[in-house]
Amino acid sequence: MTDEPGIGSQAPRLDALLDVDLLVPIRSSSGASPDADRLSSEAFRHGVDDAGERFIAAFRDEATLAAHGPPSSDHVRVPARDLFERAEAADERIVVDPGAATEVQIPVGVLPFLAAGIDPNRPDALRARRPLGGVPLLVAPAPDDIPEPFGTELRAALEALPKVERAWLLRAGDAWTAGIQLEPDAVLGDFDAVRNRLHAVAAEHLGSRRLLAVTDLRAPALREEYQAAASPFHERRANRGLLDRLFGG
Numbered sequence: 001m002t003d004e005p006g007i008g009s010q011a012p013r014l015d016a017l018l019d020v021d022l023l024v025p026i027r028s029s030s031g032a033s034p035d036a037d038r039l040s041s042e043a044f045r046h047g048v049d050d051a052g053e054r055f056i057a058a059f060r061d062e063a064t065l066a067a068h069g070p071p072s073s074d075h076v077r078v079p080a081r082d083l084f085e086r087a088e089a090a091d092e093r094i095v096v097d098p099g100a101a102t103e104v105q106i107p108v109g110v111l112p113f114l115a116a117g118i119d120p121n122r123p124d125a126l127r128a129r130r131p132l133g134g135v136p137l138l139v140a141p142a143p144d145d146i147p148e149p150f151g152t153e154l155r156a157a158l159e160a161l162p163k164v165e166r167a168w169l170l171r172a173g174d175a176w177t178a179g180i181q182l183e184p185d186a187v188l189g190d191f192d193a194v195r196n197r198l199h200a201v202a203a204e205h206l207g208s209r210r211l212l213a214v215t216d217l218r219a220p221a222l223r224e225e226y227q228a229a230a231s232p233f234h235e236r237r238a239n240r241g242l243l244d245r246l247f248g249g
Contacts, residue, residue, distance in 0.1 A: 005101035012102060014110070017080050018117055022058040022096065023065050024083065025073040036076040037196060040188055041090040045070055047098050055095045056087050060102065068099040081210050085115035089191060089216040115213040118173040139171040140230030150205035154178070157197050158234040163190040168217075168226040169233035176202070177213040178233075179226035191216050 024036070025045040047057045058078075059065035065075060078086075087094050088111035096104040106114070146169065158167050163186045168179040180194055195214040202212035217223040 007099060007101065008103040008105075010101040011104045014104070014106070014114065017096065017104070018114060020060065020080050021077045022060060022080050022083055023062065023069075023075045024056070024058045024078050025065070025070050025075045028074045029072045030074060036078045036082075039076065040192060041086050041092065042188075045073055046092075047095060049095075053093075055093045055098070055105075056083070057098050058083060058094055058096050060097055064097050064100050064102065068097065079210070081115055081117060081213075084111045085195070085213055085215070088112055088115055089195075089214075090188070091219065112172070112177075112213070112215065115215075116172040116175045116177055117210060118175075137172070138177065138225060138229040141169070141171050145171075147206070150201065153201050153205055154198065155234055157201050159236075161194050161197060164194060164234070165236050166232040167234040168230060170226065170229050172213060175211050175213060176206070177215055179215050179217045179223070181217045181223060 026039065026043050027045055041056065044056050046054045048054055057069065058080075059069055059075075069075070083094065084106070087106075088108060091108055093108050094106045094111070096102075096106065151169075154169065158164050163182050164180060165183055166181040168177075170177050170179070178198055180191065182190055182194070198212060198214050199209035203209040206212060215222070215226075217226060
């Protein structure tokens with residue numbers, strides 16, 4: 001009798017997941033393949049561990065999905081870094097290949113590293129990790145370090161997004177991160193709209209959307225990390241009164 005490999009015994013390194021697409025089961029069984037960008041994280045099927053804690057399930061290939069995924073479920077293909085970013089914004093952990101020998105559990109605190117393309121086990125990333133939140137090392141760029149026309153176009157996009165109150169643009173390893181503070185009444189769909197617009201700017205002017213991680217700063221602890229690193233890159237101006245406009249106040 002051959003022993004079956006244990007769950008997680010053949011787990012890949014986290015950095016091996018940075019540039020792959022993951023298969024994410026969704027809440028339908030119609031055989032359709034919708035556009036993943038149009039789905040919120042709530043449309044993804046969630047698993048539940050032995051402690052009753054939810055997680056977003058994702059699979060590296062069709063065979064593992066068929067063997068360990070929810071039966072007859074539709075799925076979408078999502079670039080791994082996009083999924084990491086979306087899960088981090090929703091404050092949800094991910095389990096890749098749940099139940100398989102290749103299972104990898106990814107806690108929320110590690111997701112910002114992966115979304116920014118950073119191997120969380122690199123020495124500099126390990127130094128940057130914190131017990132609470134685990135955000136990557138955030139560095140304020142000098143104004144001349146922000147490439148053009150990316151900086152100008154990003155600012156223009158933020159000005160045109162009415163739900164954005166403040167935004168920070170910082171370096172996170174080899175990539176950029178935009179921290180977004182939305183109005184208090186904003187919903188998840190509002191953040192999705194912001195992320196999609198800023199990713200379009202990054203794709204056009206940086207060459208890849210993956211070079212800009214867009215982070216929802218709804219959590220106070222995470223917002224404080226960005227505030228401590230630099231002043232906002234963008235801050236919505238309140239409507240000024242007539243005298244202010246006349247006299248330039």
